[in-house]
Every structure is written in C-alpha cells, then in structure tokens.
Amino acid sequence: MDFIISKFNYWIYIVLMMIGFYAMISKSNLVKKLVGMNIFQTAIILFFISIGSKKGATIPIIQDSHVDAVNSALYMNPLPHVLMLTAIVVMVSTFGVAVALLIMIYRKYKTLEEDEILQILRNEKWPNTH
C-alpha cells in the first residue's frame, strides 16, 4: 500500500502515458493521434517535474540574496524545470510541424481519417511510379 500512496505521482504519469499511447495506436483520426502524442509528452514532463520536488522546499528563487551560504534544502530542484522548459519548446515545435503536415494532407485528400486516406491511395494506382 505504501508504494501506491507515497509514489502516487508515478501512477498518475503511468495512467496519462497509457492514455496517450492508446490514442496514438488505436484512433484512426490523425488529429486524435496528435492529441495522444501531446498527452504522452505531457506525462513525461510531469514525471520529470515530480522528480524534482522536495518536501518543505519552495520554488527555486533565492529569497535573501545577501546571505552567503544558501541552504539547498529550502529550494526545489531547478534542473528538471530547466530541462522540461526545453522539452516544452520541442513539444510545441513538433506540434506545429505536425499540424502543418495535417493541413497539407487535408488539402490533398479532403479528409483526416487514416482508413479513408489509405483507400484513396489504393484507388489511385500510383500514377507517378513509371
């Protein structure tokens, strides 16, 4: 029981990651796949942020800048925050490029359902191959 209560952050991110993974695998709409990928990345970001938390600590902004020795137990771990800031930027970049690709797919095939696109591709008989 102890590993459920005191490690609840891991269970939360496992559930979120599995929701995203399910959406990426089983949905046939490409936008829903993209949303699943975002949920997956958010789960990883939550995991890293929760690793950096300390009991009895506050956000990593040094309150009294004239104190010579700063007690590191009073401030949270700043490293996961910085790394996840970078990860959020990468996430937004991948999301933007993916949405641009989806717009291009929609312009060409007039649909975003994966099976309909595959049907159109099969009926085209590949005119550009020879």
Add this chain to the structure above:
Amino acid sequence: MDMPDWGATDSPPNTHVSPRYIEKSIEETATPNVVTSLLADYRGYDTLGETTVIFTAGIVCILLLRRYR
C-alpha cells in the same frame, strides 16, 4: 518500486548536481532565479540549440504552408 518517494529530499536527483547550482547561483551569476541562471548561463548552449529547434520548426511550417502558384 525502487523509485524515490514523492518529495523525497534524499533522492539522487536532489542530492547530486542541483545543490551546487542552488548554492553557487547567487555568487556566480547574481541572479535570484535559479531556473533563469541555469537556462541562460550554465546551460546556454542548450538554449541555443533550443532556439535552433524552434527556428527550424518555423521554417518548416512556412515551407509547408506556402501555396505554390
């Protein structure tokens, strides 16, 4: 089950690298916000690569969405 508990002060990520950053940040960078000094000072090359990533993503979006006539 070997992962540290939530908020554990003695977990490996909270004991190895980050205390040095928290303790020396004021002295070395004169910035109260440790996240800022880490992002822009200690890991400046990481941030440079990050801006490269988002610049490339912007270029790709422009190239994809431009209509050819």
